[in-house]
Amino acid sequence: MDVTNPETAQQRPAYQAVEVPRRPPWAGVDQDLSRRPGVPHMRRDPRPFPNTRFPPEKQPGEPAVPKHNRPNKPFPPVFGTSTPLKGVSGAVRRAAYQLPDHDPTHWFLLMLGDRIESWGTRAKRVLPAVAALALLGYTVRR
Numbered sequence: 001m002d003v004t005n006p007e008t009a010q011q012r013p014a015y016q017a018v019e020v021p022r023r024p025p026w027a028g029v030d031q032d033l034s035r036r037p038g039v040p041h042m043r044r045d046p047r048p049f050p051n052t053r054f055p056p057e058k059q060p061g062e063p064a065v066p067k068h069n070r071p072n073k074p075f076p077p078v079f080g081t082s083t084p085l086k087g088v089s090g091a092v093r094r095a096a097y098q099l100p101d102h103d104p105t106h107w108f109l110l111m112l113g114d115r116i117e118s119w120g121t122r123a124k125r126v127l128p129a130v131a132a133l134a135l136l137g138y139t140v141r142r
Helices: 004-013 087-097 104-140
Strands: none
Touching: 087 104
């Protein structure tokens, strides 16, 4: 193939003026199964890892977050219990989970619970300084 220069490019149609792209040597590796790196793994029959129990046993207890209002959809056998709902924001979220997912009030209450929790966190952070200032003001005033 000859190298294209500006003069010959002007004389040919655009699809002929472009050189054929050169492919790297590893291009098309997936076409030949013997050259694929994952082939030995792909030829084995799928089986579970050793020392695993499937399906997993039902976890005892209640989940940390209440189930959405879907009576026909059970919880998975394993669920998280690390962050239970607590405080005013937890009560608001529990109220939200009593409503169906398609109800805008459900999402509004979930966002309200987030806002309440964020303001509670800010209040806990500022509370020691405010308490110290209030105690100082009380003792200076006497």
